[in-house]
Amino acid sequence: xxxxxxxxxxxxxxxxxxxxxxxxxxxxxxxxxxxxxxxxxxxxxxxxxxxxxxxxxxxxxxxxxxxxxxxxxxxxxxxxxxxxxxxxxxxxxxxxxxxxxxxxxxxxxxxxxxxxxxxxxxxxxxxxxxxxxxxxxxxxxxxxxxxxxxxxxxxxxxxxxxxxxxxxxxxxxxxxxxxxxxxxxxxxx
Numbered sequence: 715x716x717x718x719x720x721x722x723x724x725x726x727x728x729x730x731x732x733x734x735x736x737x738x739x740x741x742x743x744x745x746x747x748x749x750x751x752x753x754x755x756x757x758x759x760x761x762x763x764x765x766x767x768x769x770x771x772x773x774x775x776x777x778x779x780x781x782x783x784x785x786x787x788x789x790x791x792x793x794x795x796x797x798x799x800x801x802x803x804x805x806x807x808x809x810x811x812x813x814x815x816x817x818x819x820x821x822x823x824x825x826x827x828x829x830x831x832x833x834x835x836x837x838x839x840x841x842x843x844x845x846x847x848x849x850x851x852x853x854x855x856x857x858x859x860x861x862x863x864x865x866x867x868x869x870x871x872x873x874x875x876x877x878x879x880x881x882x883x884x885x886x887x888x889x890x891x892x893x894x895x896x897x898x899x900x901x902x903x
Contacts (some may be wrong), residue, residue: 726886730866733865734849737828739830741817750874761791762793763791766875766878770800778894779885788813813858830848833847836860844864849866850863850866853868854870854878
């Protein structure tokens with residue numbers, strides 16, 4: 715099997731890769747991370763939300779590589795619930811602004827220590843969870859204080875492939891990216 719590496723691999727510092735190599739669970743915010751952070755409403759008041767398809771496949775690749783995925787969001791949204799169900803994400807916590815507490819409650823039942831947790835968020839309610847996790851990740855369009863405290867700020871903006879970039883980081887650091895990509899590179903019959 716050929717060896718493949720994310721084009722960002724050479725930009726990731728060794729200390730970041732070492733932290734990412736320990737991750738067994740990644741928890742993500744939704745608005746501003748899995749979406750562009752904007753709220754869209756139809757004329758009739760229905761909420762609309764766009765999710766990036768690249769992010770979805772990256773999350774599926776993480777789960778296939780035995781990295782647990784969780785979503786913790788401050789808002790309640792049937793659209794978020796549908797998207798997470800479609801992706802097969804096993805842990806969805808909605809309506810929680812106290813993200814660190816929600817994360818601690820989740821991992822207390824899973825026996826996952828903080829150093830094995832990555833948290834990805836973009837705004838102040840995410841900051842305590844980012845600081846608690848062994849690997850804090852944010853996006854360039856996130857709030858400046860969150861960027862200051864995160865271990866890594868993606869190159870891609872939230873809703874524009876940032877989650878996929880974080881997935882590639884974890885898979886690369888754990889030597890699982892080749893396996894995740896292999897089925898797409900098999901020779902055609």
